[in-house]
Amino acid sequence: MKHRGRGIASMWYPVGFTGYSNPSGAVVKLNEDGSAVVLTGTVETGQGSLGALSQIAAEALGIAPNDIHIVSGDTDTCPMDTGAIASRTTYITGNAVRLAAEMARDTLFQVASGMLGVKPDQLEAKDHKIQVKSFPSRSAPIADVCNRAYNGVGTPPIGSATWDPPMVPMDAEGQGKPFGTYVYATQIAEVDVDDETGEVEVLRITASHDCGTAINPMLVEGQIDGGVYMGLGFGLYEEILFDKTGKQVNCNLTNYILPTSLDMPEIDEDIVENYDYTGPFGAKAVGEPSLVPTAVAVTNAIYDAVGVRITALPATSEKVLKAIKAKRAAEQKQIPA
Amino acid sequence: MAEDLLERAPDVLEKPRAAPVETLRRADEGLRLPAVAPPTTLPLEPPLVPQVGEQTRAVGLRAQRPDSRYHGLGLTRYIDDIALPGMLYAKIKRAGISSARIKRIDVSKAEAMPGVQAVLLGREIPLNLFGTSIVDQPLLVDEIVRHAGDGVAAVAAVTEQIAQAAIDAIEVEYEPLPGVYDPLEALQPDSPKVHGGDTNIYFKKLIRRGDVEKGFAQSYRVYENRYTTPGIEHAPMEPFTSIADWDANGRLTVYASIGRITLARVDLSKTLRIPISRVRVIGTIVGGNFGGKNEIRHEPVLALLSKKAGRPVKGRFTRVEEFIASTIRHPMIMDYKTGVTKEGKILARQIRMVLDGGAYCSFSETTLGKASILAPGPYAIENIHVEGCVVYTNKTTSGSMRGFGAPQVCFAYESQMDEIARDLGIDPIELRMKNFFREGSMSATGQVLHSVKVIESLQNAARKFGWEVRS
Numbered sequence: 001m002k003h004r005g006r007g008i009a010s011m012w013y014p015v016g017f018t019g020y021s022n023p024s025g026a027v028v029k030l031n032e033d034g035s036a037v038v039l040t041g042t043v044e045t046g047q048g049s050l051g052a053l054s055q056i057a058a059e060a061l062g063i064a065p066n067d068i069h070i071v072s073g074d075t076d077t078c079p080m081d082t083g084a085i086a087s088r089t090t091y092i093t094g095n096a097v098r099l100a101a102e103m104a105r106d107t108l109f110q111v112a113s114g115m116l117g118v119k120p121d122q123l124e125a126k127d128h129k130i131q132v133k134s135f136p137s138r139s140a141p142i143a144d145v146c147n148r149a150y151n152g153v154g155t156p157p158i159g160s161a162t163w164d165p166p167m168v169p170m171d172a173e174g175q176g177k178p179f180g181t182y183v184y185a186t187q188i189a190e191v192d193v194d195d196e197t198g199e200v201e202v203l204r205i206t207a208s209h210d211c212g213t214a215i216n217p218m219l220v221e222g223q224i225d226g227g228v229y230m231g232l233g234f235g236l237y238e239e240i241l242f243d244k245t246g247k248q249v250n251c252n253l254t255n256y257i258l259p260t261s262l263d264m265p266e267i268d269e270d271i272v273e274n275y276d277y278t279g280p281f282g283a284k285a286v287g288e289p290s291l292v293p294t295a296v297a298v299t300n301a302i303y304d305a306v307g308v309r310i311t312a313l314p315a316t317s318e319k320v321l322k323a324i325k326a327k328r329a330a331e332q333k334q335i336p337a
Numbered sequence: 338m339a340e341d342l343l344e345r346a347p348d349v350l351e352k353p354r355a356a357p358v359e360t361l362r363r364a365d366e367g368l369r370l371p372a373v374a375p376p377t378t379l380p381l382e383p384p385l386v387p388q389v390g391e392q393t394r395a396v397g398l399r400a401q402r403p404d405s406r407y408h409g410l411g412l413t414r415y416i417d418d419i420a421l422p423g424m425l426y427a428k429i430k431r432a433g434i435s436s437a438r439i440k441r442i443d444v445s446k447a448e449a450m451p452g453v454q455a456v457l458l459g460r461e462i463p464l465n466l467f468g469t470s471i472v473d474q475p476l477l478v479d480e481i482v483r484h485a486g487d488g489v490a491a492v493a494a495v496t497e498q499i500a501q502a503a504i505d506a507i508e509v510e511y512e513p514l515p516g517v518y519d520p521l522e523a524l525q526p527d528s529p530k531v532h533g534g535d536t537n538i539y540f541k542k543l544i545r546r547g548d549v550e551k552g553f554a555q556s557y558r559v560y561e562n563r564y565t566t567p568g569i570e571h572a573p574m575e576p577f578t579s580i581a582d583w584d585a586n587g588r589l590t591v592y593a594s595i596g597r598i599t600l601a602r603v604d605l606s607k608t609l610r611i612p613i614s615r616v617r618v619i620g621t622i623v624g625g626n627f628g629g630k631n632e633i634r635h636e637p638v639l640a641l642l643s644k645k646a647g648r649p650v651k652g653r654f655t656r657v658e659e660f661i662a663s664t665i666r667h668p669m670i671m672d673y674k675t676g677v678t679k680e681g682k683i684l685a686r687q688i689r690m691v692l693d694g695g696a697y698c699s700f701s702e703t704t705l706g707k708a709s710i711l712a713p714g715p716y717a718i719e720n721i722h723v724e725g726c727v728v729y730t731n732k733t734t735s736g737s738m739r740g741f742g743a744p745q746v747c748f749a750y751e752s753q754m755d756e757i758a759r760d761l762g763i764d765p766i767e768l769r770m771k772n773f774f775r776e777g778s779m780s781a782t783g784q785v786l787h788s789v790k791v792i793e794s795l796q797n798a799a800r801k802f803g804w805e806v807r808s
Contacts (some may be wrong), residue, residue: 006802007755008795010715010773012791043596044619044623045596046626048402051402051403055398056396059395063700065395065398073619073620074619075619079545080599083596083600083631084596086741158763173544174410174545174710176544176784182788183790184715216400217401230627231744238567240568246484246730246732247435247661248661249486253572253656256570270794270797270801276788281396287739291739292740292747294746296432299748300755300765309339312565312567
């Protein structure tokens with residue numbers, strides 16, 4: 001018989017390295033026509049980080065993400081980057097890109113100040129224009145300003161910057177400020193557990209994640225979906241088995257069991273509204289955290305469904321069935337009052 | 338079973354068995370053609386030019402990814418789509434034994450094979466060690482094998498098949514050594530020591546705040562549970578693949594599917610003992626990382642094979658190598674002791690954890706660090722004591738993997754929160770709400786937290802899920 005259950009898990013997760021410097025550099029170059037090139041030493045690892053970095057640069061320059069070309073992943077042409085690790089790209093590389101873009105933008109403001117007859121700090125970059133704050137009818141197309149910077153004033157707009165989260169290394173008692181910021185999340189799972197086979201079917205997962213500002217909500221949702229997938233594998237199926245001499249037994253995809261699309265539950269993603277003043281335009285992270293609470297939300301739901309607590313992952317059907325049988329045997333041994 | 342199939346497809350028997358010759362010919366031609374995508378005319382839409390006055394809100398936009406068209410059309414160029422003229426293929430011989438001393442290694446048969454262009458042993462590598470904190474991992478083992486996936490020799494040949502045949506022809510004689518395969522056994526004083534010395538522990542972490550004993554003494558109930566999690570594999574679709582290529586000036590270019598090119602360049606420079614300015618690393622689009630591709634793996638070996646052969650060399654892990662010769666998630670054993678009031682307020686939490694680090698250090702220091710810092714959970718607790726250690730065993734190296742210890746400790750702290758809620762008869766949401774961090778709460782390391790949204794995440798999730806409190 002199938003039993004339905006629900007389980008909650010909340011978590012917190014830090015952004016960046018644990019108490020060590022992990023800087024990123026970035027270079028932003030505006031072209032003569034107001035489009036831009038961003039150089040970054042990180043690499044696209046499938047998560048869409050280059051898209052997010054384009055959006056950050058575009059926001060700072062008042063142009064569109066499509067106006068930006070990103071050059072990445074080449075140690076000869078790109079500035080250093082600690083890399084696509086520790087959920088740090090949007091937060092740390094993003095801050096470097098924002099600062100570099102603002103530096104290039106400052107050159108534009110200098111040039112435009114002469115064109116518009118105001119001080120540079122009265123200007124803002126918006127809608128492909130450099131315009132006077134609170135008086136947008138006085139403006140110049142960003143292409144004209146760039147062209148003038150290149151060919152008139154002789155100051156092509158180039159910005160470069162680095163950023164490293166502010167930290168205090170931990171002491172012997174573990175006291176310190178190891179990270180710039182943290183993210184938070186809660187996932188709730190609904191499962192069906194078959195008490196005759198031990199099989200667990202995850203029906204749906206509601207995943208609510210704080211990532212600061214979502215630079216691109218679509219990418220955040222994609223990360224959550226991928227994280228839930230990984231968390232399911234961690235919770236229910238995946239385990240590297242070693243024999244008595246330390247050799248892996250199931251070292252291939254035929255016998256190391258990963259979830260497939262058929263195992264995926266319905267996922268309801270939610271992005272908590274937030275703005276972190278330390279992040280680029282308020283952004284933090286979502287890459288790793290999305291997987292963290294899934295497995296235990298599922299095992300807590302298994303307990304809710306059939307009353308067995310899985311304390312050693314993964315909660316395979318065999319393990320769940322064994323626990324159900326053990327629980328029944330224990331119940332049978334009790335003398336009725 | 339067979340009858341079943343026939344019932345469902347009765348016309349199978351009636352159809353003529355022999356296909357017309359023309360059909361066979363076309364099928365045969367189809368098989369001979371290389372697999373190519375249908376022709377695509379690029380670009381797919383007129384080039385975009387900046388439009389003055391166009392609304393440019395960029396942050397928060399559901400913008401199309403710059404790489405989405407490539408992925409959608411199957412046009413993304415991954416590392417394995419790259420072939421350089423005259424490129425050779427490398428294979429690495431794996432030890433296949435977890436703890437041993439190499440007594441003799443004979444590569445003469447491999448060297449004599451037609452098509453083999455270079456053979457490499459560990460002693461030929463200028464600095465045959467790498468690592469992100471403790472530098473303890475040989476690229477190719479010279480003497481002591483510490484886990485079954487250790488490489489002992491490498492070959493570059495004109496095809497992958499010849500390279501594999503040459504690897505199989507290398508003879509290695511091992512003297513088996515006692516090994517240790519369980520992290521708790523590795524803690525025993527009389528256990529074999531994976532890296533010599535008098536202990537297998539290579540990092541310890543302590544975080545202490547308040548007085549847990551006092552907290553437990555004041556508690557209404559104290560819960561003690563052990564939680565364990567296994568080693569798991571990143572299982573990216575794309576296994577480790579790199580290409581090494583030297584130019585006439587002695588400058589090395591490495592194409593690699595790696596997430597940290599700046600670090601890779603430093604490690605190549607160190608292991609090959611050449612200046613950083615003579616190394617270029619080009620990071621290709623990574624076909625799945627999940628933390629597994631954060632450090633060099635076989636790149637210096639490929640570089641030296643390439644140098645010997647005078648031709649570019651590609652190395653590509655098999656799926657089995659991806660399991661046994663890369664890194665895995667740290668298996669963890671976690672003991673949680675938590676004292677609470679009758680109303681469910683946590684007064685003290687003591688955590689002891691042991692991480693199975695496998696044969697080499699890799700990212701163990703940071704994994705232990707993150708696991709220890711995060712172990713108490715997103716809860717404001719006055720009295721906390723966390724102590725953890727990571728130990729060597731003669732197993733696959735544990736390294737960085739999406740979450741760095743966080744999924745393991747979250748499994749522990751949230752299992753126990755559920756346990757406590759059940760036992761005290763408090764709704765699990767209410768129990769968490771009572772204990773959650775607030776804006777300005779202090780973490781176990783003494784950090785004042787900002788941007789805290791754990792309460793909102795639970796409220797949102799409960800509302801969207803339709804959580805109803807049961808009486």
